[in-house]
Amino acid sequence: xxxxxxxxxxxxxxxxxxxxxxxxxxxxxxxxxxxxxxxxxxxxxxxxxxxxxxxxxxxxxxxxxxxxxxxxxxxxxxxxxxxxxxxxxxxxxxxxxxxxxxxxxxxxxxxxxxxxxxxxxxxxxxxxxxxxxxxxxxxxxxxxxxxxxxxxxxxxxxxxxxxxxxxxxxxxxxxxxxxxxxxxxxxxxxxxxxxxxxxxxxxxxxxxxxxxxxxxxxxxxxxxxxxxxxxxxxxxxxxxxxxxxxxxxxxxxxxxxxxxxxxxxxxxxxxxxxxxxxxxxxxxxxxxxxxxxxxxxxxxxxxxxxxxxxxxxxxxxxxxxxxxxxxxxxxxxxxxxxxxxxxxxxxxxxxxxxxxxxxxxxxxxxxxxxxxxxxxxxxxxxxxxxxx
Amino acid sequence: xxxxxxxxxxxxxxxxxxxxxxxxxxxxxxxxxxxxxxxxxxxxxxxxxxxxxxxxxxxxxxxxxxxxxxxxxxxxxxxxxxxxxxxxxxxxxxxxxxxxxxxxxxxxxxxxxxxxxxxxx
Numbered sequence: 001x002x003x004x005x006x007x008x009x010x011x012x013x014x015x016x017x018x019x020x021x022x023x024x025x026x027x028x029x030x031x032x033x034x035x036x037x038x039x040x041x042x043x044x045x046x047x048x049x050x051x052x053x054x055x056x057x058x059x060x061x062x063x064x065x066x067x068x069x070x071x072x073x074x075x076x077x078x079x080x081x082x083x084x085x086x087x088x089x090x091x092x093x094x095x096x097x098x099x100x101x102x103x104x105x106x107x108x109x110x111x112x113x114x115x116x117x118x119x120x121x122x123x124x125x126x127x128x129x130x131x132x133x134x135x136x137x138x139x140x141x142x143x144x145x146x147x148x149x150x151x152x153x154x155x156x157x158x159x160x161x162x163x164x165x166x167x168x169x170x171x172x173x174x175x176x177x178x179x180x181x182x183x184x185x186x187x188x189x190x191x192x193x194x195x196x197x198x199x200x201x202x203x204x205x206x207x208x209x210x211x212x213x214x215x216x217x218x219x220x221x222x223x224x225x226x227x228x229x230x231x232x233x234x235x236x237x238x239x240x241x242x243x244x245x246x247x248x249x250x251x252x253x254x255x256x257x258x259x260x261x262x263x264x265x266x267x268x269x270x271x272x273x274x275x276x277x278x279x280x281x282x283x284x285x286x287x288x289x290x291x292x293x294x295x296x297x298x299x300x301x302x303x304x305x306x307x308x309x310x311x312x313x314x315x316x317x318x319x320x321x322x323x324x325x326x327x328x329x330x331x332x333x334x335x336x337x338x339x340x341x342x343x344x345x346x347x348x349x350x351x352x353x354x355x356x357x358x359x360x361x362x363x364x365x366x367x368x369x370x371x372x373x374x375x376x377x378x379x380x381x382x383x384x385x386x387x388x
Numbered sequence: 389x390x391x392x393x394x395x396x397x398x399x400x401x402x403x404x405x406x407x408x409x410x411x412x413x414x415x416x417x418x419x420x421x422x423x424x425x426x427x428x429x430x431x432x433x434x435x436x437x438x439x440x441x442x443x444x445x446x447x448x449x450x451x452x453x454x455x456x457x458x459x460x461x462x463x464x465x466x467x468x469x470x471x472x473x474x475x476x477x478x479x480x481x482x483x484x485x486x487x488x489x490x491x492x493x494x495x496x497x498x499x500x501x502x503x504x505x506x507x508x509x
Contacts, residue, residue, distance in 0.1 A: 183443075186470035186491050187399045193492035194405035201412065223492060 003090050003155060004083045010151050011081075011144075020141035025079025027138050030124035031117060035073045038116035039066050045112050049105075068092070073113075076145065086152060093156030098367065103157045106150060114146045170339050171353055175233030182226040189226075193219045231284065233350070238278035238361050245310050245317065248279050252286035253308070261303035262294045269311040277317055277382045281358045288351040289321040289378050295344060296325035296376065304375075315384040316364060324375040328368060336368055355380065392416045392434065393502070396426045396452060397441040397468065406439070406493065413499070423447040430459035437502055442469040442476065442488075450479055466501045468493060 031038075043066060072092060075085070096106075118139055125135045196216045204212060246268040253264060290306055297304035309320045328336065335341045337356050342349030356366040363383030371377050393415050397403040400421040407417040418433060420426040423444045438456055442449040453465050467480060470491040477488060487501045 183470050187402065190470070190492035191399060191402040191405060194402060194409065194495075197495050198405060198408055201409075219492065 003152060004086045006155050007081075007086045007148060007152060010148055014144045014147050016081075016141075016144040016148060020144055021079050021081055023138050023141040024077050024145060027121060027125075027142075028074075028077035028079070030128065031077055031120050032074070034120040034124070035070050038073065038113070038120060039069045041116055042069065042109070042112050046105075046109070068095075073117075076117075076149075081145070081148075089149060089152045090156050093153045094160065096153070097157055097160040103154060106153050106157075110146055110150045110153075114142065117142050167337060167339060167353060168357060171233070171350070171357060172235060174339055174350065175235060178229050178233045182230050185222070185226055189219055189222055193223075233354075235357070236281075238281055238358070240276045240278055240362075242274050243277050243279045243282065245275055245282075248283050249286055249308060249310060249319075252283045253290065256287060256291055256294070259294050259298050262297050262306060263304070264290065264294070264306045264308070266308045267310075268308075275312060275317040275382070276384065277362060278358075281362075282317075282319075282382065285355045285358055285380055286319065286321075288355050289319075289380065292351060293321050293323035293325065293376070293378075296323055299344070300326045313381075317382040317384070318379060319382075320377060320379045322371060322375060322377045324371075324373070327370040327374060327376050333368065333370075337366075390414065390416045391436050392418070393437045393439060394418045394420065394426065394433075394435040394456075395439045396420045396423055396444070396449070398422070398444045399441070402491075402493075406498070409495065410502075415502075423449070423452045427452055427455040430456050434460060435463055438463050438465045439502075440465065440467055442467050443471065448476075450476060450483075453483065453485070464504065466498075 043062060047062075075088070078085075121138055121142065122135060125138060130138075192215065196212050196219065199212045200209065200216070249266060249268060253266070256264075258264075286308065290308060293306040297306070304324045307322045309322070311318055332343060337353050338349075339353040340349045352366070352368075359366045359380045359382060362381075364381035366378065366380045369377050369379075391414070393410060395403045395406055395410075395417060396419075397406075398421050400419070403419045403421060407419045410417050418429075418435065420429065423440075424446050427447065438453070438460070440449040440452055440456075444452070449467055449469075453467075456463070457465070465485050467485060467488045468491055469488060480486075480488060489497055489501060
């Protein structure tokens with residue numbers, strides 16, 4: 001069901017009518033001045049909750065989110081609740097999905113907002129000399145719209161969950177096909193390799209030897225492609241153990257072919273306290289993200305830098321890969337984790353989808369943002385315990 | 389003394405390639421591309437080393453190994469697989485087979501395995 005249909009159906013259910021919309025618009029001037037106060041109280045409540053505050057990166061992000069909640073509240077009292085309104089609300093919902101805020105916080109959060117509005121409203125309406133009945137009708141309209149907002153919010157979570165499920169299904173199907181093709185190809189390649197070895201053992205004239213060497217080299221290359229594909233598509237539960245993160249990152253970087261004009265730097269917080277993750281999968285994620293970043297820079301044709309930062313937050317391992325390339329366009333951002341989506345001529349477009357799956361298998365996630373200074377930033381988290 | 393090897397792989401081309409390579413090295417080679425036939429032949433023609441593919445139609449290399457071992461308990465067995473993560477590798481280890489070669493078979497590793505050197509799989 002389309003989001004707007006969900007909204008109108010529920011509007012009927014909670015009996016949200018044109019009169020309610022008018023009441024909300026009428027109360028806008030009363031609530032408007034108190035909005036920053038309501039927002040501040042809202043964030044105070046979140047910041048005192050360890051679970052909910054975990055999703056925030058830094059102070060700047062909180063400031064941006066506060067400004068966005070203020071706009072959200074202004075529009076709440078706009079009196080116009082059309083298709084465009086629902087679409088805008090859904091976009092905000094997707095931001096919450098994107099930063100990984102668990103949906104169970106939605107109910108509590110909406111409740112904090114509602115109480116904030118009610119308190120402001122009641123005292124302002126009393127001062128304005130509104131009769132009790134009119135105040136109650138206003139509070140009632142707020143309650144109805146809050147319920148509808150919550151419904152849209154939760155609907156975006158369910159849309160995102162369905163999308164994720166679909167992506168993982170698709171990855172699994174691609175993995176199966178790739179796996180069986182790869183195994184089928186290994187046998188003939190094995191024969192070619194062995195035949196070439198036999199050929200090379202014979203006394204060959206120089207030209208023929210050159211050809212034999214070329215065949216052998218191409219077979220090795222093909223095997224590398226197959227091995228890479230199999231490694232990418234393997235869906236295994238993480239095999240966690242205590243990991244030397246610095247060593248894993250170092251090995252990952254060593255296995256990447258350097259590119260001229262791209263400088264890679266690392267910053268690994270010292271003495272990462274016993275992070276337990278799957279070292280092979282962690283390495284795979286780092287290789288993928290750094291390779292992507294390098295390619296984004298090279299594709300832009302300018303020299304640039306990739307910076308890998310690893311640290312621990314609330315016991316979780318967080319690895320961030322920043323680049324100063326062109327950044328992500330909104331179109332690319334929307335399709336970033338779609339299997340087989342790629343902006344490159346070379347490459348199959350599975351890397352990010354698989355990185356995200358690995359992070360999720362560790363109970364964490366992968367997030368992509370554009371940096372304010374330009375370029376893209378990928379943040380992957382591996383939850384210390386409780387992976388699925 | 390001539391060393392005898394039995395190679396069983398449903399990929400006959402590969403088996404014959406390996407055979408040629410080993411004949412050059414002085415081995416006496418039997419090649420079989422049908423595991424069931426190989427199992428039936430087992431008692432009649434003795435060998436020192438069995439080189440068996442794991443994934444074969446009709447009977448896999450592990451079952452073939454078990455059958456061959458009854459007739460040839462003294463032989464050494466080396467397995468080959470095109471699957472990099474074979475869940476059956478553990479079964480092989482339980483049977484004391486530590487050498488599993490990947491496909492394409494690296495010639496040096498094959499030679500080392502046949503000479504009885506320890507080879508990491």
